[in-house]
Amino acid sequence: MADFWRPQSANAAVKIVAPASRDDRPGLPRKGESDSTQRVCRNVLIHGTCKFQDKGCAFSHPPRPSTPPSTAPSQPETPGSARLSQAVNAPVFIPKSSSLPPTSPTPSRAQAQTPLTASTLSTSPPATEYDEHDPYDSNYYYQPDKGDSIYGSDNPYAMEALQSHVQGLDINAYETSDPQAQMMVHSDYDYFQHQPTFIRQPLNYHLYTLPPPSPPPSHFISPTLHTDLQLRSETLLTAPAPGLNLPEELQGYHTIVPLENTAVERRKFGNWYSTVYRATGKDSRGYVLRRIENYRMAYHEAFKGIEQWSQIQHPNIITVQEAFTTRAFGDSSLVCAYTYHPNALTLLDAHIKPKAPIYQNGRLQAAQQYLPERTLWSYIIQIAGAMKAVHDKGLAVRMIDVTKILVTGKNRVRISSCGLADVLTYVPAAASAPGGPLVPGAPSMSSQLIPALQQEDISMFGKLIFALCCNNVNAINNLSKSLEIMTKHYSGDVKNVALFCLSKSATHKHVGQLFDMIGSRLLTEMDDLQNGMDHLEGQLMSELENARLVRLLAKFGFINERPEFARDARWSETGDRYIIKLFRDYVFHQVDAQGNPVVNLSHVLTCLNKLDAGTDERIMLVSRDEQSVLVVTYKDIKACVESAFS
Numbered sequence: 001m002a003d004f005w006r007p008q009s010a011n012a013a014v015k016i017v018a019p020a021s022r023d024d025r026p027g028l029p030r031k032g033e034s035d036s037t038q039r040v041c042r043n044v045l046i047h048g049t050c051k052f053q054d055k056g057c058a059f060s061h062p063p064r065p066s067t068p069p070s071t072a073p074s075q076p077e078t079p080g081s082a083r084l085s086q087a088v089n090a091p092v093f094i095p096k097s098s099s100l101p102p103t104s105p106t107p108s109r110a111q112a113q114t115p116l117t118a119s120t121l122s123t124s125p126p127a128t129e130y131d132e133h134d135p136y137d138s139n140y141y142y143q144p145d146k147g148d149s150i151y152g153s154d155n156p157y158a159m160e161a162l163q164s165h166v167q168g169l170d171i172n173a174y175e176t177s178d179p180q181a182q183m184m185v186h187s188d189y190d191y192f193q194h195q196p197t198f199i200r201q202p203l204n205y206h207l208y209t210l211p212p213p214s215p216p217p218s219h220f221i222s223p224t225l226h227t228d229l230q231l232r233s234e235t236l237l238t239a240p241a242p243g244l245n246l247p248e249e250l251q252g253y254h255t256i257v258p259l260e261n262t263a264v265e266r267r268k269f270g271n272w273y274s275t276v277y278r279a280t281g282k283d284s285r286g287y288v289l290r291r292i293e294n295y296r297m298a299y300h301e302a303f304k305g306i307e308q309w310s311q312i313q314h315p316n317i318i319t320v321q322e323a324f325t326t327r328a329f330g331d332s333s334l335v336c337a338y339t340y341h342p343n344a345l346t347l348l349d350a351h352i353k354p355k356a357p358i359y360q361n362g363r364l365q366a367a368q369q370y371l372p373e374r375t376l377w378s379y380i381i382q383i384a385g386a387m388k389a390v391h392d393k394g395l396a397v398r399m400i401d402v403t404k405i406l407v408t409g410k411n412r413v414r415i416s417s418c419g420l421a422d423v424l425t426y427v428p429a430a431a432s433a434p435g436g437p438l439v440p441g442a443p444s445m446s447s448q449l450i451p452a453l454q455q456e457d458i459s460m461f462g463k464l465i466f467a468l469c470c471n472n473v474n475a476i477n478n479l480s481k482s483l484e485i486m487t488k489h490y491s492g493d494v495k496n497v498a499l500f501c502l503s504k505s506a507t508h509k510h511v512g513q514l515f516d517m518i519g520s521r522l523l524t525e526m527d528d529l530q531n532g533m534d535h536l537e538g539q540l541m542s543e544l545e546n547a548r549l550v551r552l553l554a555k556f557g558f559i560n561e562r563p564e565f566a567r568d569a570r571w572s573e574t575g576d577r578y579i580i581k582l583f584r585d586y587v588f589h590q591v592d593a594q595g596n597p598v599v600n601l602s603h604v605l606t607c608l609n610k611l612d613a614g615t616d617e618r619i620m621l622v623s624r625d626e627q628s629v630l631v632v633t634y635k636d637i638k639a640c641v642e643s644a645f646s
């Protein structure tokens, strides 16, 4: 008996079906038939008849059989050591079900399988047509005369021919500018006469590499990074609650959701009430809209500051996008748009507001009261860095406050609401002089006040350090007590920096001086940042090949149920494709004892991963009519997929 598919080893596929007589199956090429006059006409194979039968068609047109083909008795299997690719020489395998009229699909009963012995396997009832005399030719559809074709994969001469053919075309897929020439040569086979045949470039996607060993834990990488990122993306996509009575659309922003509760007692932003909203921009990204209620715009030049702010891109400053006035809220509002950082918390919420006790080591314990010094230094360095960037641009931050600095990630802080104060307090310099003319574009009062405002920034920074150290927004009001707390819980350097910021110096203080005091702590910060980067690179490295299962599924999509072979049982019911089809049933179409579909993603992922790796584990594939059983390794199936896809 000839094998339907010769196993690579004794462990590979085991066929347990009975062969059918070759003569019972019309339309299949006989052994040694390469001559077109003996080859059955493709029209008969596909359509059942050939219009050109009596009009000079060179192929054979056998009469249609009146009875279904008979089933031959099963024969013992011949173990072979040929390579899997030698399946090209295996005879055509046509399961009995394929010759029967279509019925409703029988649920597959494929199951994970411990290795079967030959005796176990031989007990399965033979049911499939099978022919030992007709070698299966996997290239049947591509080459009428195997010897002539350049596509015989097993034939070294054919491969040489292919290479010389390609060289003759002077194709270099990576260099030629001709897109046709880059990918294809033309087949001379009648079946695909004018269709391109792709030359597969070797893919190196199977070269999975391990990420580098984990760097030491970084102060900037959350241990729950994955969850944090998922929560952020969930927040970005949450829809607004109904009945908010907010504008549908505002200068291209939509899906507007308030980020703060306006029903409770509200604090003023200068002389105005402000509300913060999250919105989706025209580019589908998240933005924050800070609205100043009942604002009357007196000078359009006030927006000049926003232009300057929008050019500042700094990792510790929330980027200013734009500002505009609107009546969409039913009043005259000023709106300033910023980048949205989902799930950000103000320093007040993150560190100063009292926390509920937490369970630690099985006991309810008070949440840590004081900010760890490492975190405090990190905040000091980040805020000082942001201040320096702003001052260097000739601007002042004016927003160094626990409610305006946001914690946007693990130990990452960003200054928010920048530029708004510049618009709100804008007064043209000339207008400040009594009776002076208003000159558009004249420098504003605040621009003249910049040096003083920068000094003010430094002093606000000092107050912020006190507030963070003492967990009290008003710590500065009781300086002696605050200093006591600071001395108790933090190093002398923290106190020095805070006092330097608050000191009233005769000379102009500048942020650069702060960095002289911070000293080697900058290096610790840099080390942690680099460890964080290494960690993220490692994570990215392990994600590099995360598309491999999709690629595998895409290959299945290309192979299974091709419409051009819909009526040709030889495509899906023979050779490699049949195994792939049964494997697909095994992965996706299993049913439980009650006949309900098994929807188990783990099973799917496990199978696909094993297939991708091509493991030696064996599984049992059962035909849909449950009459034939194949035992194959993932390695074999992988080779089938590669071969069918090629």
Ligand SMILES: Nc1ncnc2c1ncn2[C@@H]1O[C@H](COP(=O)(O)OP(=O)(O)OP(=O)(O)O)[C@@H](O)[C@H]1O
Binding pocket: 259, 260, 267, 268, 269, 274, 275, 276, 288, 318, 338, 339, 340, 341, 342, 343, 344, 345, 346, 348, 403, 404, 406, 416
């Ligand atoms: N760019 C932003 N990205 C994400 N969330 C933000 C952003 N800006 C502000 N928020 C959030 O909006 C909320 C309100 O911000 P706001 O600045 O009004 O703080 P606040 O504590 O209410 O201050 P105030 O009392 O001065 O209004 C805060 O919870 C803050 O986390």
